Structure formats: C-alpha cells, structure tokens
Amino acid sequence: xxxxxxxxxxxxxxxxxxxxxxxxxxxxxxxxxxxxxxxxxxxxxxxxxxxxxxxxxxxxxxxxxxxxxxxxxxxxxxxxxxxxxxxxxxxxxxxxxxxxxxxxxxxxxxxxxx
Amino acid sequence: xxxxxxxxxxxxxxxxxxxxxxxxxxxxxxxxxxxxxxxxxxxxxxxxxxxxxxxxxxxxxxxxxxxxxxxxxxxxxxxxxxxxxxxxxxxxxxxxxxxxxxxxxxxxxxxx
Numbered sequence: 185x186x187x188x189x190x191x192x193x194x195x196x197x198x199x200x201x202x203x204x205x206x207x208x209x210x211x212x213x214x215x216x217x218x219x220x221x222x223x224x225x226x227x228x229x230x231x232x233x234x235x236x237x238x239x240x241x242x243x244x245x246x247x248x249x250x251x252x253x254x255x256x257x258x259x260x261x262x263x264x265x266x267x268x269x270x271x272x273x274x275x276x277x278x279x280x281x282x283x284x285x286x287x288x289x290x291x292x293x294x295x296x297x298x
Numbered sequence: 299x300x301x302x303x304x305x306x307x308x309x310x311x312x313x314x315x316x317x318x319x320x321x322x323x324x325x326x327x328x329x330x331x332x333x334x335x336x337x338x339x340x341x342x343x344x345x346x347x348x349x350x351x352x353x354x355x356x357x358x359x360x361x362x363x364x365x366x367x368x369x370x371x372x373x374x375x376x377x378x379x380x381x382x383x384x385x386x387x388x389x390x391x392x393x394x395x396x397x398x399x400x401x402x403x404x405x406x407x408x409x410x
Contacts, residue, residue, distance in 0.1 A: 188341070217396045227342070227386065227400035240397050274341050282395045284330060284388075289341030 186211065188277050188290035196296045202263040205293045209256050209277030215239075216258035217287065218250060221272040233258050234281040262295075270297045301325050304387055304401025313410050317374040321387035321401045324368065328389040328399070331363050333372045336384045336403065345385075346372065377408045 189208045197203050209216050217240075218230040229242040233252035252258045256277075262269055272294050276287040304321045311317055319333075330349055334342035346361040348354045348370075354361045360373040370389075374381055387401040 215396075226402045227388075229397045232396045240395060242397055276341070276396075278396075282392070284332060284390055284396055284398060285344070285347040287344060287396070289343065291339070291341050 188275060188288050190273075190275055190290040190293050192293060193291065194294045194296075196298060197265050198298055199265055199267060201265050202261065203265060203295060205260045205262075205273055205275075205295070207258045207260070207275035207277075207290060209258070209275075210288055213277035213279050213288075214256050215278045215281050215283060216252055216256065217276045217278075218258070218260050219274045219276065220244075221274060221292070222270070227274070230260070232282065239281055265297045267297050269295065271295060299324060300402075302387065302389065302399045302401045305404055306402045308405040308407060310407045310409060311377055313377060313379060313408055315377050315408070317377050317381070317406060317408075319372040319374075319385050319387075319404050319406070321370050322368055323370075323389060323399070325391075325399075326365070326368065327391045329392070330390050331361070331370050332388040332390075332398070333359075333361055334386040334388060335381075336386060338383075342386055379408050379410050382407045 215234045217232040232240040250260045272292040274292045276289045333346040336342040351365045362371040384403040386403040388398040390398045
C-alpha cells in the first residue's frame with residue numbers, strides 16, 4: 185500500500201507571497217492532519233480534516249487554512265508568508281477521525297521563506 | 299514553561315546498550331501517550347501508543363507512563379545502529395483528537 189505523499193518536497197518563497205501544499209493520504213484513509221515542525225517550536229498541530237470537514241484546529245493564525253477534497257486529498261494554504269513560516273510541514277493520515285494511535289506521516293514539505 | 303518537556307540530547311550510546319528516553323508534562327488532562335521515531339528527512343513514525351498509566355512492551359521497546367508523576371519513558375533494549383534517529387514523545391487529552399502536544403525530540407545515536 186502506498187504511503188502518504190506530499191508535494192512539493194521543497195519550496196522557496198518570498199515574504200508576502202502565498203503557498204499551497206498538497207497531501208495525498210493512504211488509500212482508504214479519510215482523515216488528514218497537518219503539522220508544522222520547526223527547530224524552535226517543535227511539532228505543532230495545525231488542523232485536521234475528515235470527510236471534507238475541518239474537525240479540529242490548532243492555535244495558528246487565520247493565514248493558515250486548508251481544505252479536503254472528496255477523494256480525501258488535502259491542501260494547505262499559507263497566505264502573506266512571514267519569515268517565521270519557514271518550517272517542515274507534515275501531513276498525516278488515518279482511517280478514523282482523530283486516530284492518533286494510527287497516524288501515518290508523509291515525508292513533509294520543506295518551506296523556506298526569504 | 300512548555301506543556302511537554304523533553305531533553306533534546308544529543309544522546310550517544312554503544313550498540314547493545316539500554317536506552318532510556320523521557321518526557322515530563324504539566325497538564326494532568328493528558329490521557330493518551332505516544333512515542334514517535336523520526337529519521338533524517340523523513341516524517342515521524344508511530345512506535346508506541348499507550349493509554350493512562352502502566353507499561354506496554356513491543357519487541358525491544360517498552361513504554362512506561364506514570365500519571366501521578368506526569369512522567370513518561372521509552373526504553374530501547376539491545377540498541378542497534380538502525381535505532382539512530384530523533385525520538386519524539388506526544389500526548390493528547392481525548393481519544394479522537396489529533397491536537398497532540400509534542401516534546402522537542404531527543405536525538406539518539408547508537409554507535410557500532
């Protein structure tokens with residue numbers, strides 16, 4: 185079974201721009217969660233989508249948004265990029281909503297904001 | 299003070315050693331505790347998942363939770379060079395909630 189895939193793997197953007205990251209979950213998984221990983225703050229939960237609905241949201245500003253499509257693929261968007269948004273963005277999928285005991289992470293998208 | 303504290307290491311041990319990794323936390327509402335392993339340039343991989351206090355064993359790995367002390371541990375027996383990775387603890391309050399709190403991660407190197 186193919187794992188979680190994320191595209192692109194690496195991205196360089198300029199302050200003020202916006203960016204869209206994509207995540208394809210494991211086949212049959214309906215939940216996709218997004219996380220931000222930085223050296224200073226570690227891994228932080230952004231939000232979770234299940235069956236095209238946002239189910240949970242972490243403590244991030246409204247510049248961070250997401251959506252999920254009917255095929256469970258998910259996109260995350262960051263508008264008006266700031267230098268502090270440079271991070272590894274990870275998505276994880278599970279078959280059930282909030283399935284912390286069965287989450288499978290993708291390799292991440294490394295975003296650099298200059 | 300962070301909700302979850304984890305010594306970032308780095309930790310270096312010889313092959314075959316017993317490794318002890320630990321996290322402390324401040325929020326007594328945490329009920330579910332996880333350990334993840336993250337290799338360089340990879341996403342985290344779930345190693346152990348435990349509920350409330352007690353021990354759980356899986357092969358060379360043992361997870362311990364002491365809720366009274368707000369302290370969790372992961373033990374690795376007979377450590378191998380392939381265990382070299384960053385180990386992250388994580389915890390959440392509700393069963394069906396991915397809003398987990400993660401430790402900073404401990405970088406482990408097992409030398410042959």
